[in-house]
Each structure stands twice: as structure tokens, then as C-alpha cells.
Amino acid sequence: MNPITHILTGWCLAESVPALQRREKALVTIAAALPDIDGAGIIAELLTRNTRQPLFWYTDYHHVIGHNLAFAALIAVIAAAAARGHRLGTALLAFTAVHLHIAADLAGSRGQDGYQWPIPYLYPFTNEIQLTWSGQWHLHAWPNVVLTILLMMATGFLAWRRGYSIVSLLSPAADRLFVQTLRARFGQPDSATPS
Secondary structure: OOHHHHHHHHHHHHHOOOOOOHHHHHHHHHHHHHHHHHHHHHHHHHHHOOOOOOOOHHHHHOOOOOOOHHHHHHHHHHHHHHOOOOHHHHHHHHHHHHHHHHHHHHHHOEOOOOOOOOEEOOOOOOOOOEEOOOOOOEOOOHHHHHHHHHHHHHHHHHHHHHOOOHHHHOOHHHHHHHHHHHHHHHOOOOOOOOO
């Protein structure tokens, strides 16, 4: 799936626990996108494709290194160590975020050539278990677009309702402007209803 979809999934997951602070929400959001770090091999692959010894780091390792149980556990431990409060909750949410990433890729990452990216869930311990789903849709299929739009709408609604958004992770000033724009367009949330 699209990295933006993964990031929005992580943000919405983090927002399911309003008690988390900005730092912990950032950790969960990053955890949702981090499995695709194994896709960085595409740079070496593109740079060496016309050489005598091309490196197939993307072909061989994407959906392998970061898309498994061991990686999810590692990210959970790092998230717990980096959190300032709610360490256990942050670790559990980060672990869940990696698994949501894996589930999303299982559902909607079929290549244009029809190739499914099998996910070796127990890597590096064994490659025997390869996760695939026969109904997997193409990366650019309409369900991925709809999911991304729904996540954008949920993120916008949460921003309007709570007074901050995912933009706050990059710029609090830009976030204030974003929320002000939403509230100018859609009105102020009902203060009588808890957020």
C-alpha cells in the first residue's frame, strides 16, 4: 500500500488512545510506516541495474526484512524505550501498527504483473511460513484509494474535533492553521460532547 495510507493508519491507531502524548503518537505513526524501510533497497537496485553485478536488494528483501514478527517485536521494544510515558501502551500500539501494515500489504499490494509479495512472517527464523491472500488487489486498485480517502476523512474529523492533527508532528504552527481552517469551514465542535 501507499506509505501515506500506512502513516494515516498509524495516526488513527495512535488517536484511539487520546491519553498518549505527542511523542508516543509519533512513535506509533512511524511504526506503521517503518516496515517499508526494507523497500529502500530500490535505490541500490536502480543504481546498479545496468552494471555487471546488479544488486537486487529491493526484489530480494522488500516485504521480508521489515514485514515479520521479529521486526514488529523490535519496533515495539524501541517504541517502549523511546516513549516518555505509557511505555507499555506505546509498545503494544507500535506492535499493532506493524501488524496493520502487514495486513494492509497482504490485502492490497499485488503488482501490476500479478505478482503477490509473499510475506515470510517468521523471518529470520524460518521462511517456511509465507503469508499471501489469493484475493489480494493491485496496489493502485480502487479499495486502496477508498481506504486512503476514508483515513484522510477520519484524520480530518479527529483534527476538527480534538484541535490538533497529524500535522502537529511536523509543525505545531502549521497544525494550528490546519485546524483553524477546518473549523472555519465546518464550524466549531460541540463543546458539550466529550472529544
